[in-house]
Amino acid sequence: MDYKNTLLKKEDKLSIITINRPESLNALNAETIQEISTLLDELKADNSCRVIIITGSGEKSFVAGADIKEFSDFGQEKAEELARNSQNILFNKIENMSKPVIAAVNGFALGGGLELAMACHIRYASENAKLGLPEVTLGLIPGYGGTQRLPKLIGKGLANELIFSAKMIPAQRAKEIGLVNEVYPIEELLTKTKELATLIARNSPMAISKAIDAVNLSDTDKGFEAEIKYFGQLFEMDDKKEGVSAFMEKRKPNF
Template identity: 80%
Template structure:
């Protein structure tokens, strides 16, 4: 499928989605959100793809936010539809995808950009990255899950400070508070992210998929039961048989 605002590359069971709107610092507009959503559907159904990386083009910006021009004249009804559609079609889709999605945050990740990164399962950042939710400076609040995901990642107090003050934080500060996993020089970021993706891709895709589902429910009443059921289900699947056989035979598994 041909895309206008994103690029897709594939390498050793890893797909890289690059948001390619450098003239607007890769800001998210409706078309870009739709294209990323379609690409995720395509990659989820591709048996050769086991891990997905999302990044931005260039070295200045992952995603600098939503394209404000698109919704500047919206009323309440249209704004609610915008937020609901975006969450359902992209942000929630990423979080619940059955394959790991890693954000390679290269530069600015503001507003919808940070919300996009937070919806990913893992976040690596470049040392020049700046992260924040500046919506209150526009008389708004985050609408793509920011008020829900940020407190779960960094705690309610720090999340409140970031959202209420609208201040940006550095990549190193983001690592200190648990918002990103690792920080690398910009020139190493994508290679390091691919290294992690390659490590994950060597493991059982079925087990990783079950782990995503269980960890996503870790703060709900269904978390423990989901883990128990998923653990049991895997015992009847080929990946478990191959993994255990490989361990007993002292060889690497072939998933």
């Protein structure tokens, strides 16, 4: 596939996807959504890749939102199809990836951009980042999972405040309410994100995959049973045997 709007860089066990539409502040159009989705499929099948980072090109914007001109004349049927397909193709795929996906939020993360970051398992942000869901100013609501993921991250009351007011919040406030994990100067953001990714990549990929599944079920009545099942399954797998052997032998495990 010819990638026009994204860049891929591999560093050891890490892979960095950069959304590269600086002329539109990296806004998400259908083509870009499909490119990211295809890259994720490739990286999921790549055993050398342990952790994926998603960021935006430049220092102004992670993703400034969806490309509004692309759907401005849609009716109900096409709009529902857009939301459903985009969630299935990209946003739900990220959340359910068997490999950790970290958002390095460099600048604006608005609308679909914030929804993309929220679908990731972890979020680091730059000090100049601004985050928000401005859809109600267009007479719309978030359509890429924003009304569902934001309350789980920050609570229903704060989620309602951000969605109803459409206000942007700075990175430090986003950290205070649990929307992002850490905040760094823009020049340090990717370095710090890669440091975390490298730390994660040292651990058992099978255990992390099961942990992702269990955590994703944590707000359902299936969460505890999933944890028990996955905990048991891992006892039959090579990663557990290597991890326990390394501990007993006082060495680092080789996963």
